Amino acid sequence: MVTIEEKRVRQTTPAGFTSEPPKIPLSEVQTIVNWIVGQSGVSIPQIPLSQFQAMVNGIVQQPGVPVPLANALMAASWLAEVRAFRELEEKLMLEGKYEASLQDHRVYLTDLIAQGETVVWAARKRGLDATPVKFTIDDLDSTLESLHTTFRGEHGPQNPQKTNELISQLFDVSEP
């Protein structure tokens, strides 16, 4: 049985909801990368998400790494994957392949949500070291909630018709 700690450092492979390896803009990981490699002003155009995640996993598995710091690094890794997921959604929409990918989308999103639940739980339970990152537990929670919203919208049950009629009246959709 996989323990919570094992899940914390596990590698995940999206089930088919991939095209080319997503990349992370430097602006999103500069702080983390500089801190990790102990260098400043190093120019790295972009690094593949998988490489960043491997780097993070390698560090958090080291003995003696404080748990709040490990949680911060894992959270950064998860956030990078969330961004990559959003970019991939749009790419598939632009290419007209999104509808055909919805089964994979559901699986990938479910996994991303599960990872996020673990990240938020771990941060609340054992702390989040804000030193190398600029986000808070509330930020993580809000990002997680946005994924839940995406899941409900794309894969969840539809509103009853009566509810939709009520809502359309609230917005008075006849108004331009």
Add this chain to the structure above:
Amino acid sequence: MSRNREIEAILEAWWRLDYCAPSESADSKRALDQLLDISVAKSQGQCTREQILTYLWPRYREYRLEKRKKEQVEIAQAALKKS
């Protein structure tokens, strides 16, 4: 598909939540929730934030696509000006 200003504001706030920097997520969610709560209050509690988002989901998908296409056009135009 025509949209009114309230819907447009919600879609824009929703988009900001999905695409903001991680450190701005909590603030972006609060902004979106405030807009949704206006509609929830108008419904006198007959609908929830989640139901409103579910109702608006198809429009949001379209909104995201439009925004991305517009951004691509702007990038292409900027590149043409430089060359």
